[in-house]
Amino acid sequence: MPGIAFDQVVKRFGEVTAVRELTLDVADGEFVVLVGPSGCGKTTALRMLAGLEAVSSGRILIGDREVQQLPPRQRDVAMVFQDYALYPQMSVYRNLAFGLQTRKVPREQVRRLVTEAAERLGLAELLDRKPRQLSGGQRQRVALGRALVRKPQAFLMDEPLSNLDAKLRVDMRAEIKALQRETGVTTVFVTHDQVEAMTMGDRIAVMRDGLLEQEGRPDVVYNRPANMFVAGFIGSPAMTFGRVGVDRGDGALRLTHPALRLECAPVAGVGDEAIVGIRPEHTRPWQDGAGLAGPFQGTIESVEALGRETFLGVRVADDLRLVVRADGASDHRLGDRFQFGVERGRLHLFHSGSEAAIAHSV
Amino acid sequence: MNTGSFERTATQVMLALFAVLALAPLVVVVLAAMHPSGTLLSGAGLPDSFSLATFRTAWDEGGFSQLMTSSAIVAVTVVALTTVLSIPAGYAFGTMRFPFADLLFYVILTGIVVPFESLIVPLYYSFRNVGLTDSYWGLILPQTGLSISFGVFWMRAFFRSLPPELSDAARVDGATSWRILWRVLVPIGRPAIVTMVLLVFMWTWNEFLLALVMISDQTHRTAPLGLSAFQSRYGVDIPGVSAAAVFVAAPVVILYVLTQRQFLRGMLAGSIKG
Numbered sequence: 101m102p103g104i105a106f107d108q109v110v111k112r113f114g115e116v117t118a119v120r121e122l123t124l125d126v127a128d129g130e131f132v133v134l135v136g137p138s139g140c141g142k143t144t145a146l147r148m149l150a151g152l153e154a155v156s157s158g159r160i161l162i163g164d165r166e167v168q169q170l171p172p173r174q175r176d177v178a179m180v181f182q183d184y185a186l187y188p189q190m191s192v193y194r195n196l197a198f199g200l201q202t203r204k205v206p207r208e209q210v211r212r213l214v215t216e217a218a219e220r221l222g223l224a225e226l227l228d229r230k231p232r233q234l235s236g237g238q239r240q241r242v243a244l245g246r247a248l249v250r251k252p253q254a255f256l257m258d259e260p261l262s263n264l265d266a267k268l269r270v271d272m273r274a275e276i277k278a279l280q281r282e283t284g285v286t287t288v289f290v291t292h293d294q295v296e297a298m299t300m301g302d303r304i305a306v307m308r309d310g311l312l313e314q315e316g317r318p319d320v321v322y323n324r325p326a327n328m329f330v331a332g333f334i335g336s337p338a339m340t341f342g343r344v345g346v347d348r349g350d351g352a353l354r355l356t357h358p359a360l361r362l363e364c365a366p367v368a369g370v371g372d373e374a375i376v377g378i379r380p381e382h383t384r385p386w387q388d389g390a391g392l393a394g395p396f397q398g399t400i401e402s403v404e405a406l407g408r409e410t411f412l413g414v415r416v417a418d419d420l421r422l423v424v425r426a427d428g429a430s431d432h433r434l435g436d437r438f439q440f441g442v443e444r445g446r447l448h449l450f451h452s453g454s455e456a457a458i459a460h461s462v
Numbered sequence: 463m464n465t466g467s468f469e470r471t472a473t474q475v476m477l478a479l480f481a482v483l484a485l486a487p488l489v490v491v492v493l494a495a496m497h498p499s500g501t502l503l504s505g506a507g508l509p510d511s512f513s514l515a516t517f518r519t520a521w522d523e524g525g526f527s528q529l530m531t532s533s534a535i536v537a538v539t540v541v542a543l544t545t546v547l548s549i550p551a552g553y554a555f556g557t558m559r560f561p562f563a564d565l566l567f568y569v570i571l572t573g574i575v576v577p578f579e580s581l582i583v584p585l586y587y588s589f590r591n592v593g594l595t596d597s598y599w600g601l602i603l604p605q606t607g608l609s610i611s612f613g614v615f616w617m618r619a620f621f622r623s624l625p626p627e628l629s630d631a632a633r634v635d636g637a638t639s640w641r642i643l644w645r646v647l648v649p650i651g652r653p654a655i656v657t658m659v660l661l662v663f664m665w666t667w668n669e670f671l672l673a674l675v676m677i678s679d680q681t682h683r684t685a686p687l688g689l690s691a692f693q694s695r696y697g698v699d700i701p702g703v704s705a706a707a708v709f710v711a712a713p714v715v716i717l718y719v720l721t722q723r724q725f726l727r728g729m730l731a732g733s734i735k736g
Contacts, residue, residue, distance in 0.1 A: 152630050173636035185627035189649040198645075199635035246635070256634075 103128045104149065104254060104286055109158035109168075111144050111310075118144045120310040121158070129284045131277070132315075133301035135291055137333070141310040142290045143258055149288060150179050150256050162253055173202075178247035182259040184239045186231040192218070192242050193227040199250045217249040220279075237268050248279065255280065255287040261296065273300055294334050298322065306330050328455040331377050331448060337404075337411050339377045342420040343452060346374050353462070355447075359417040360396045364447055364462040374458065375450040380411055380423040382446035385430075385439070392441025398422070400436045405429060414438055488711075494704035495520075503700045520692070520705035528681070529688035530709065536601045536684060537666040537713075543602070544609040544662050545655065551610070552617025553643045557629060567618070573611025578671070586675050600676040601684065605669060609662045620654040621647065656721050657728030664714045685710045 104126040111119040119141040126132045134142040147153040149160055151172035160168045167175050178199070186195050196214045205213070218224045221241040231239055240260065247255055257276070261269045277300055280287050291297055297304045298318045305315035306329075314326035325331035331339045347354040348366065355362040355376055362376065386395040401421070402413030410430040415421050424440045432438060449458040497509045499516045521527065554560070555567050585604055586595065594600040624647060632642040648655070673687040683691070692706045718725065 147630075150630075150634055152633065172633045173638070177634065179631065179634045181627045181631060183625065183627055185625070185631035187628065187632070187646055198632070198637075202636040202641065246631075250635075 103130070103163065104288065105159075105161040106145065106149075107159040107161065109145070109148060109160060110156045111141070111148060111153060112156045118310050119148070122310075122312055124305055124312060124315060126286055126288060129286055131280050131287045131289065131300060131302045133289045133291060133297040133304045134307060135294055135297035135301075135304055135333075136307035136313075138292060139309075140307040142292075142307050145307075146179075146256050146258055146288060146290045149254075150177055151175050176253045177256055178250050178252040178254070179256040179258065180243045180247050180260045182262050184231075184243040184260075184263075186239055186242055186246075188231050191228050191230055192223060192234070192245075195231070195242055196223075196227075196245050196249050199246065203250075213249050213251075214245075217245045220248070221245045236264055237272070240264060240268075240272060244276070244279065248283070251283075252285065255285050257287065257289045259291055260289075261291070261293075269296075276300070295336060298334065304334075306333060308333075324457070324460045325448070326457055328375065328377070328450050328457075331450070331457070335379055337380050337423050339379050339448070340422045341375050341377050341450070342416075342422070344374055344376050346370055346372055357417065357420060359398075359420055360394075362393055362442065362447065364445075364449075367449060367459040367462055370449055370458050371452070373452045375452050375455070377448035377450060378422060378442060378446065380425045382443040383422060383424040383440055384443075385424065385426050386441045390441065391444065393444050394441035395439040396441070398438055398440070400432050400434055400438050403430065403432065403434065412438065412440075414440065491704045491707055494701055495708050497701040499702050500699050501701050502698075516701045517705045517708070520702045521709065523696070523702070524688060524692040524706050524709075525680070526685070526688065526706065526709050529683060529685045530713075532598070532682055533667055533685040534713075535598055536605070537663050539598070539602050540605045540609055540666045541659055541663050543606045544613045545659060547606075547610055548613025548617050548658065549648065549651075549655070550643060551614045552619075553621050553639075553647065555614060556618040556621030557626075558639070567614075570611050570614050573608045574615060578608065582671060582675050589676065595676050596679045596682055598682060601669075601672060601682075604672060605666050609666065613658055613662065616654065616658050617651075620651055624650065653724045653728035655728075656724035660717060660721055660725050663717060667714055 106122045106124045109119060109122040110117065122141075122145055124132075134145060136142050144153060148155050148168070149162075151167070151170060151174075155168040158168070159166055162175060162177070187198060190198065193214060196217060197210050200210045200213060214227075215224070218227055221244060223238070223241055223245055226234065226238060226242075231242065234242065240263075243260065260276070261272055264272060273296060276289075289296075289300060301318055303316060304318050304321055306313045306321065308329050314321055314330045321330060322334055325334060325339075328341060332341070342357060344355040344357045344362070347356060351366060352363050353366050353370070355364065355374070384390075384392070386392065396416060398414035398416040400412050401415050402411075404411040404413075407429075409428065410426045412424045412426060412430065412432060413421065414424050422440075424438070426432075445461055447462045448460050449462060450456065451458055493508060494503055495516055496512050496514075497503060497516065498513065499519045501509075551570075555563060581604075589595050589600050594603070628646060628650075629642050632646045637645065668686055669684070670686045670690070673684045674690075677683050677687060689706050689710045693703050696702050
């Protein structure tokens with residue numbers, strides 16, 4: 101089965117450049133997630149792949165075919181839309197069959213393929229219903245079935261889980277991932293939800309303002325973000341940052357701020373100033389003998405109790421706010437003074453001007 | 463929404479009053495037509511006995527068989543041509559980008575904006591020169607042209623109101639624009655199309671000025687023109703003229719009654735987010 105390639109793809113809408121020289125390869129059978137905030141160009145990129153938007157410049161390949169000039173019907177891709185886009189006047193059966201009938205597939209074969217897809221997705225009892233008679237989850241399955249039934253070269257999914265409630269979203273994530281693994285169809289999935297991206301993608305591609313900021317395996321993007329934007333976008337709660345001065349001496353690097361001092365292993369390429377990033381899960385309330393760097397002090401500004409864990413927003417200084425993770429419930433209240441520590445070797449350093457990453461796990 | 467009983471009662475009284483005001487003239491005309499032909503009437507009143515004899519007399523004496531046939535030929539042809547041409551044109555204007563689209567649309571809109579009365583005289587002379595006066599095409603062509611202005615405007619607005627994802631989904635499913643229009647969008651657009659059909663039929667059926675100018679022979683005379691001639695001849699026969707008026711009004715009323723649900727849906731579409 102063919103892969104997909106974006107080669108220096110650009111999309112302009114008048115004066116606005118929505119996608120800037122996107123170059124991204126998707127291997128055969130791979131599940132790649134395009135993730136980023138609203139307006140970053142991920143949906144535009146997907147629509148160009150589907151043939152629903154013209155390409156301003158660059159090439160798009162599906163397999164070894166250049167497709168950027170081809171209409172959607174000649175690209176053999178199937179798309180699942182955010183609002184499902186089911187044909188309201190058609191029954192579930194006819195919604196599933198429409199793409200096959202358009203391609204003049206024989207009636208018996210249509211019936212067999214639709215029945216197979218309906219049984220796979222738990223829609224067998226709903227084939228006579230119209231979309232308005234279905235729940236959100238059922239409509240989602242019909243939208244998936246419409247893509248599945250055509251056995252396309254690629255699945256394209258544009259935020260298909262956005263309109264589902266939280267529990268259903270989790271269930272459908274697993275369903276979609278299982279479906280993709282079963283069929284082995286190359287899939288490009290667009291979402292603004294970084295949790296979806298991390299849990300579903302074989303690789304994730306983080307976009308901002310039309311640019312591809314970083315792509316790679318979820319664990320790599322998470323642990324070695326290319327810049328502050330990726331570091332702050334991927335991870336929930338997000339990584340927190342602080343501007344620090346940098347002193348070198350005694351074979352170590354000292355990161356200094358009026359409110360705290362951290363030491364880390366020496367790193368090349370860092371100037372007199374840097375931005376340090378710390379993920380909340382690498383901080384915790386101070387414990388003597390726990391091997392933490394610290395203790396550091398701050399005032400609690402926010403408390404997010406999630407049952408299994410609590411995230412405390414701590415103001416260390418006016419220009420330095422961190423999020424500290426505590427196991428289980430926490431007794432701390434807003435305004436309390438609080439001591440915390442940082443796990444050693446878990447800092448990220450970023451260039452203070454360009455915001456590019458300098459070092460990770462220092 | 464909770465409404466008090468006073469507000470509900472007041473609403474129902476107002477609606478009943480407007481219903482009476484709207485229906486009263488129709489009821490008066492129908493009741494008048496049920497009186498024997500030649501009865502002197504002043505105002506509304508029930509007949510001594512209900513009879514359809516006046517309808518039969520008016521039908522025969524007014525030649526309404528020919529008149530209704532002429533009107534039907536013209537109206538049905540105009541509606542058919544308008545529908546077949548407005549739907550794809552409205553689809554193109556509503557969903558596609560092509561050169562001079564805006565300019566072309568404004569040109570088409572002139573059919574709605576320019577008063578027909580200003581066109582009728584030059585139209586008459588142009589049609590006379592090509593032998594289209596005293597013919598059905600002399601009525602069909604101008605009315606089709608004007609109806610298409612409304613039809614394209616109406617259908618463009620409808621197609622623009624649809625979520626673009628529907629067409630996108632069909633396109634990715636392999637459909638051409640033509641297939642998307644007729645297999646996906648037109649079935650959804652039934653209320654809007656029925657509304658357009660009803661309005662165009664009503665305007666065409668009731669068109670008087672064009673028929674008055676273009677038609678001088680009896681063979682091609684339409685029902686409204688025939689009613690006017692009937693009234694001139696039998697003006698003092700109120701029951702007879704009333705019966706004739708019922709004939710002319712009936713097709714539009716019947717069509718509305720048969721399609722009112724779709725018509726209302728088409729008129730209200732877009733006012734409430736579905």
